[in-house]
Amino acid sequence: MPYIPVTNAQREDMLHRLGVLSLEDLFADIPQEHRFPVLALDGGKSELEVLRELATLSRANAQADSYRWFLGAGAYDHFIPAVVPALASRGEFLTAYTPYQPEVSQGTLQAIFEYQSMVAELTGMDAVNASHYDGATALAEAVLMGLKNSEDHTRILIPEGLHPEYKQVITTYLSAFECTIQEYTGSPSAAAKGLAQNDLAVLVAAYPDFFGKIPDLSGTAEAVHEKGGLFVVHADPIMLGLFKSPGAWGADIVTAEGQSLGNDLNYGGPFLGIMGTTNALVRRLPGRLVGETRDSQGRRGFVLTLVAREQHIRREKAVSNICSNQGLMALRSCIYLAMMGRQGLREAAELCWHNAHYAAKKIAELPGFSVEPGLFFKEFVVHTPIPAEALAEKLYQKQIVPGLPLSRYYPERTEDLLVCVTEKHTRSDIEDLVQALREAVQ
């Protein structure tokens, strides 16, 4: 029996001690007519057979080692130092539970504290929680936090260029609440200033947005606060190695997709929801927080803290229902940031910038192609001379995924391709992409 160490002889001894004849006797409380159904599943298989089956399934996918990817759109192929999986897969981290018993969980607790510290520095916030499910749910909870901040302020401004799946998650999370979700175009500060009523709860800025564009955030915090709202910035954490932090722009809450920081693509999950805020709002922040304290002998240690915000203490009055989060992903990001360090993260961000701008320049020089203007970091929209979907299909034959045809989310945008270039791409990757695009439309 896989993973069950009780031998038949031991089982009989144990049943004897309990005074029953069979395992079945232990289930007398279950309604008899429904007890012991036959499960129409295959019988158990050996490890060898199961791994063979899963290896076959995995090979039915295209993956980032066999294709050249210029696909981002919320899931990014950044460099991951070998140290990250080697350390994060240690059983002592992998198979521990939530650190509710601090004396035997100092490893996890200190790592989360270090994660909180580094991500707070990166985002420019006072406090960062121990994680959310992903960037989209972190942003949805940030909006909810803003909505609850002021009773009569119910207007939520989100950028038209926010990731379409994030918009859908926000809509789901807010479906039960009285509020108006309104999309704005152009500068976020103008959107706040242009409001007729004084009912702003939250303004969200995407830094950058789904199309890779970096908005001008100057004056936004002031304009949002003037209307009585909270300023939420959803950021690309790699970009924050180079560009001003949301905190420096006056954000009240920051969210980000932390997958880029040392986590695999994993076909979309597990990812890492980053969420941080200011000291003024920290007692309303959802999610776990680790704090520093001392034991009776004065030794420094770490504990889960401000638990009066959480479901296991406050039940229906908790700020969120979140319990299990993405602890292991936060650990991976912690190790990643330690490995990259002050200079490494900056270098990665600069490489993204140079590679992406070189790719954009070369693609724009192709006949029939153009690049949407505007400030960008690592992702940009290409207008294609033939439908982007058909163009992409041609490149798949050459083991190149040239980007995301925007028609996936915007049916009318048939000739737009969202291209992502990171520090992992080489000059020849980029030149091969350009060459393949040229040939595809000839």
Place this chain on the structure above:
Amino acid sequence: MMQNLEGGPTMGQQLVPLLQEESVPGRRAVQLPSPSVPETPLPEALLREAPKLPEVDELTVVRHFTRLSQMNFSIDGQFYPLGSCTMKYNPKMNEEAASYAGFRRAHPLAPESLSQGSLALLHGLQEALQEITGFKAVSLQPAAGAHGELTGVLIIRAWHVSRGDTKRKRILIPDSAHGTNPATCTMAGLIAETIPSDGTGAVDLEALRAACSGEQAETIAGLMITNPSTLGLFERNIKEIIAIVHRAGGLVYGDGANMNALVGIVKPADLGFDVMHLNLHKTFSTPHGGGGPGAGAVGVTGALAEFLPGPVAVKTTEGFSFRMPSQSIGRVKAFYGNFAVLVRAYAYIRRLGSDGLRRVAEYSVLNANYIRSLVAEKYPAVYGEGRWNMHEFVASPELGNGIHTLDIAKRLIDYGFHPPTIYFPLIVKEALMVEPTETESPETLEAFAKALLAIADEAQNNPDLVKSAPHNTPVGRLDETTAARKPILCYKG
């Protein structure tokens, strides 16, 4: 481990400095290549000073995290009988499967034609979970148990609204429930209402009938219930409970936290449940990761299938594809769920098969009752008199001399065991909740029982030893009050 009753290291004793304290200006680990393309000028006015991350070399990072890991208890290292958390062995085979490049390096927005392996796996897991639970449809999108609860309660709400039934706002929740249940109701804009338990720890049927009768019936959205309950007892009146709620027009949500006791034993849908989440990180052996990631798959009856969050994987004539259910509550997460967790759960189900899954429940129940019997004299199970517990039991220890459950828990650490869940469920005074799981041997269970009984003796003969535990950990009991009153949440230099 037994020789360390009075002190002496059981784990990495020495505290580890913070990474930030190990930082030396100019030191580094990762070095990236120089740009191979012509450089583009940076927008200087928008830039920052490089973030002040630690400056450390690679070996320092490796030692730092290795030493931190040694300060953890884990399933790989210790018996971890944490009630309600199902800390079973996490097979290494699952890690291998999840590490295959075709899964680990697959992009979620790759075209379906290049993602057939992932889609086939998602579809296969949906079908397996449908078979195990009896539900007609499953969504794998929720990322954790509480996320599954939110999904399920939003489905219940959406179903009522779709029928024009907008007055139904009350969700009934037994007083033994996890805190996530009432917190979920608030997040879904509904009102949590507590139903007391009766003298046997079961749902008080009279109180439930009263909450569902007369005009009150018209405001019932549903009931959230954990079965087996958090007392580790199967709710014997479950069919009647469900019938009462159904008669009032409400739907019944099953919290699947305790499904480990029921796989292959009973299909929840057969009992009448309408919606239920499964914690794949409990029942289906995926590692807890120090607090996640989990996966909270949600199953529903045929009537609710089109309300599921999407997309869900479907089989077509050409292979596999994604589809958004027609009345979906929407997305609850970007992309498709915690896919790499789903790979592990699928590998586990394939390994165990139908017989192996039933053995999981049988032996988890056997092990729980075995410990219960070994410690019955000093730690009698509350309720459940004359009945068998399911996968866990709850004691309410009274060892005297001012010894609290917290002291017992901390003293168990000295014996090399992770403490059980304590002070939960809230309806049991000084609760001590023990869930051994099926992957532990009788030798381990007996050693644990022996330690619990030894602590009962110590409570009589040397209570201070118990009250001052743990003695062999890198830190002793920590000052949580000051931590909350004057929070230090970041390194301040």
